[in-house]
Amino acid sequence: MQRTERLFALAEYLRGRRTGVTAEALAERFGVTIRTIYRDLDALRAAAMPVAAERGRGGGYALDRSYSLPPVNFTAREAALLVALGRFAIDMRLLPFTDTLQSALDKVRSALSTSAQRDLLVRLSELSFSGVPAIPSKKEVRAALERAWFEHQPLRIIYVDGNHVQTTREIRIQSILMDRHETRIDAIDAASGERRHFRLDRIAHAEVVRVVPP
Known part of the structure; x- marks a missing residue:
């Protein structure tokens, strides 16, 4: 370098x-x-x-924290990799936050000059990934999950287990785990205090439980 x-x-x-x-x-x-x-x-x-x-x-x-920097300038090479990987994550349903990711990718594209955007389209046509899509999940569940995770709020879910038994739980998300087939929520169950995994595709309904600070 x-x-x-x-x-x-x-x-x-x-x-x-x-x-x-x-x-x-x-x-x-x-x-x-x-x-x-x-x-x-x-x-x-x-x-x-x-x-x-x-x-x-x-x-x-x-x-210096008061220093304001100009917007980031991506090269077509950098943008192509970011957009291609983001598009792959959306297509494979790897991330539950697809709308937010798509919005971010649009901003990456818009940061490029006209010539760099043309170059980006060429690079994207030459770059592809393949894999097994993760199991689908409800859009409204993903939206609630995203909000609860980023805002550090509890999440109330209706969960259907492997025996098709439906329960209502309040959980606090600790992390989100993704593999080729499923997305799992690593969370603490408020009722039992136990830490366990919940499959995203088995959450029938989810809503954020707003906690007002004292």
């Missing part, structure tokens, strides 16, 4: 984190010596980028 390319990548990396990262971690990330990282950070400062050293836990080098 040439120095100019590395400086740009370093600036993008700091922009993406906006939290402290040590010089040692940066040196490992970019495959250079710590001394080289110090020189690169000095070069960014000389270019009027407000890189500062933060002390304490979570400290390191970071951009």
Whole structure:
């Protein structure tokens, strides 16, 4: 990686984190010596980028939090990979949040210049994935799940188990697990306090339980 390319990548990396990262971690990330990282950070400062050293836990080098950066500029190569992988995730039903993902992919496309968008279409026609789609799930269930997960709220579900027994449960989502065939919700059952998995395709209904902070 040439120095100019590395400086740009370093600036993008700091922009993406906006939290402290040590010089040692940066040196490992970019495959250079710590001394080289110090020189690169000095070069960014000389270019009027407000890189500062933060002390304490979570400290390191970071951009000033008040600094406003211009929009990210994707190359056609970067956008093609993001759009292709996102499209694959939607087609294979890997992610339950398909509407949000599609909106994000549209924004990636819109960030490209006209010529880069044309190049993107060519690259996409040459890049494809195949796999076994995950089991379908209800759109309204996916929407409730997405809201509960991102907003850290409980979720009330009507769940149908393998014996076709239907129960109503209130759960707190811990994580979401995906494989080729099914999406599973790793959650804590409020009634029992137990941590267990719920298959997304077996959730017949879901609604967010709004918790008002004290």
